[in-house]
Structure formats: C-alpha cells, structure tokens
Amino acid sequence: MLQPALEAGLRQTMKRLVRPLLTPRLPISAQRLLIRQAYRSSIPPRGTRYSRETLGGVPALRTCWSHTPAGVVLYFHGGAYIIGSPDTHRGITGHLAKASGCEVIAPDYRLAPEHPFPAALDDAEASYLALLEGGRPPHRIAFAGDSAGGGLCLALALRLKAAGQPLPSSLTLFSPWTDLTQSRLYSPASEPVLQAEWTRHAARLYAGDHALDTPLLSPVFGDLSGLPPMLIxxxxDEILLNDSERLATRARRQGTEVRLDIHNGLWHVFQVHSGPLARATAAMATAGEHIRTHLTDGSPPAPAPPSGAWASA
Structure with a gap:
C-alpha cells in the first residue's frame, strides 16, 4: 500500500510543483534557479562521494560509491539544453554509481541560449576524448544520460562514429529526447512533467540557425548502425514516449542491439526518484546491470543476442 501512495504523491508533486516551472513564459534564469530547488528531493544513496575536476577544459562532477570502480560512466544531464547541471542530478548519478559499480562523471556542458548548438556536443566530445587521452580505454567507458542528455549521448556517439573515433561500451538512455522537431509527440492521458510548448521553445533556442531534423540535433534521424548496445x-505517461519507441525501432532495423523498457504509469525521467520509489530503484538496477554487462576487457565481443523489447507494468 505504501508504494502506490508514494507513487501517486510523487506524480502530484511533479504535476503541481515541477511542470509549472517548465514554461517559456518563465525567464530561463528563474527556471534554472527553481529547478535546482526542485531537484533537492532527489537524494543520492548513503556513502556517495563527490569531487570536481576538469575534462578537456569542461568542468565536471565525479560521483563515486564503490571504492573499486569497475569503469567510468560519462553521464549527460537533462534539461532541454537550457537548464540543469551535474549538481541538480547528484541523486541520479549517485544511484547510477551504486547500481553500476562505476564512477560517474557528469560534464557541466554549456547551455543555450547563451551557447547554442554545437556547444553542448563539443563539450561532450572534449570530455570523452580527455578520458581516452588520460588512459581510459573505451571498452571501460559507458555513456548515459536523461532527456536532452540522452539525446546528447546519441549525438556524441554519431559524431565519434563518423570521425572514426573509438566508441564506448554501451549507451543507457533515460527518457531520451531524440526528435527536436516534435513532429510525432505522444499524447498521454496525463503528462505530469513536460509541456510541449516548453520543449518546442528550448529546441529552437538550442538549434539556433540549424534545421531541427539535423541528426546531431535529432539523432532519431541519424544512421544508428554500428552503435554500442543500447538500453532505453x-x-x-510522457510526451517523449514516441521518441524512445521510434529510436528503438530504427536502431534495431539498422542492426544495433537495443532493449526498450516502457514503465507504464510513470513519468519523464522517473529515475530521479530512485531510493524511495521501488519501481525507479528497480529500473536503476537494470541500468547498472546493462552497464556492467557490456564493460569488457578489450577482447572481441561475443555475438549479440536478438534485440528485444520489454514493457514494465
């Protein structure tokens, strides 16, 4: 009985306290300030440790839980490319560090409108290349991200592939924003978090003069073949459901290993409630397992099993 009540309470909190902040009618400076306060309810697990560093000239927050990390997760926070930071996402990176057994490094990439595309992507690439230059092998690095950060994971993987750079071991995407054209948004009966007018406005601020269907902005339109194994x-109950379903379908058709988990009745980036909310904690455990499974010793991988899709009740 406690979990259904908690889930209902969190849904109402998101709908009444968070969703009203995500509107183009509110100045972005105010959105950034208020969303920092809202994320205080996302609490990392006990024993999480944080430190600051710079990767490729980009400030970053390192999150550790294990004293013997198995690898590195390069994590890109969400916020429609206009709000959010590694500090707002301490809860989610803390739980991911515990679930994966890895250290999680979240770059504080530049935001629009001050820094439109490709600033965020440039910072993401610089961070990853700095890890490689520092001696981190790509097969011990995973990418993960939520919302716009999930889209940034994919865009970075596409850019690296096109440049012939080594790719990470896996991709983990929480409610990824993969289509900035918003031409095929889902219409749930109730959307507790996102407003389409807000994401539409943010897309235009980030894209600047670039077409919204450019693959490095909207990676669902890119060539997804040859990308690392993907968990989505x-x-x-979110307007970005179709982004995930279309991404999974397209990647699978192009030969990329994909697992798609649809968590019925839950909302955008519900993983921020890991810890108190059992379903979020279980999803985070799945994410950690996906990351650990694909970290390798550098030898050729075994043949991938058939791609599948799961729906979580």
Missing part, C-alpha cells in the same frame, strides 16, 4: 527506459 521511458515512462508510459
């Missing part, structure tokens, strides 16, 4: 988790 998405709520059943």
């Amino acid at each position: 988790q998405v709520g059943g």
Whole structure:
C-alpha cells in the first residue's frame, strides 16, 4: 500500500510543483534557479562521494560509491539544453554509481541560449576524448544520460562514429529526447512533467540557425548502425514516449542491439526518484546491470543476442 501512495504523491508533486516551472513564459534564469530547488528531493544513496575536476577544459562532477570502480560512466544531464547541471542530478548519478559499480562523471556542458548548438556536443566530445587521452580505454567507458542528455549521448556517439573515433561500451538512455522537431509527440492521458510548448521553445533556442531534423540535433534521424548496445527506459505517461519507441525501432532495423523498457504509469525521467520509489530503484538496477554487462576487457565481443523489447507494468 505504501508504494502506490508514494507513487501517486510523487506524480502530484511533479504535476503541481515541477511542470509549472517548465514554461517559456518563465525567464530561463528563474527556471534554472527553481529547478535546482526542485531537484533537492532527489537524494543520492548513503556513502556517495563527490569531487570536481576538469575534462578537456569542461568542468565536471565525479560521483563515486564503490571504492573499486569497475569503469567510468560519462553521464549527460537533462534539461532541454537550457537548464540543469551535474549538481541538480547528484541523486541520479549517485544511484547510477551504486547500481553500476562505476564512477560517474557528469560534464557541466554549456547551455543555450547563451551557447547554442554545437556547444553542448563539443563539450561532450572534449570530455570523452580527455578520458581516452588520460588512459581510459573505451571498452571501460559507458555513456548515459536523461532527456536532452540522452539525446546528447546519441549525438556524441554519431559524431565519434563518423570521425572514426573509438566508441564506448554501451549507451543507457533515460527518457531520451531524440526528435527536436516534435513532429510525432505522444499524447498521454496525463503528462505530469513536460509541456510541449516548453520543449518546442528550448529546441529552437538550442538549434539556433540549424534545421531541427539535423541528426546531431535529432539523432532519431541519424544512421544508428554500428552503435554500442543500447538500453532505453521511458515512462508510459510522457510526451517523449514516441521518441524512445521510434529510436528503438530504427536502431534495431539498422542492426544495433537495443532493449526498450516502457514503465507504464510513470513519468519523464522517473529515475530521479530512485531510493524511495521501488519501481525507479528497480529500473536503476537494470541500468547498472546493462552497464556492467557490456564493460569488457578489450577482447572481441561475443555475438549479440536478438534485440528485444520489454514493457514494465
């Protein structure tokens, strides 16, 4: 009985306190300030340790839980490319560090409108290349991200592939924003978090003069063949559900290993409630397992099993 009540309470909190902040009618400076306060309810697990560093000239927050990390997760926070930071996402990176057994490094990439595309992507690439130059092998690095950060994971993987750079071991995407054209948004009966007018406005601020269907902006339109194994988790009650479903379908058709988990009745980036909310904690455990499974010793990988899709009740 406690979990259904908690889930209902969190849904109402998101709908009444968070969703009203995500509107183009509110100045971005105010959105950034208020969303920092809202994320205080996302608490990392006990024993999480944080430190600051710079990767390729980009400030970053390192999150550790294990004293013997198995690898590195390069994590890109969400916020529609206009709000958010590694500090707002301490809860989610803390739980991911615990679930994966890895250290999680979140670059504080530049935001629009001050720094439109490709600033965020440039910072993401610089961070990853700095890890490689520092001696981190790509097969011990994973990418992960939520919302716009999930889209940034994919865009970075596409850019690296095109440049012939080594790719990470896996991709973990929480409610990824993969289509900035918003031409095929889902219409849930109730959307507790996102407003389409807000994401539409943010897309234009980030894209600047570039076409919204440019693959490095909207990676669902890119060539997804040859990308690392992908885990996609998405709520059943969010306008970005179709982004995840289309991404999974397209990647699978192009030969990329994909697992799609649809969590019915949950909302955009529900993983921020890991710890108190059992379903979020279980999803985070799945994400950690996906990351650990694909970290390798550098030898050729075994043949991938058939791609599948799961729906979580």
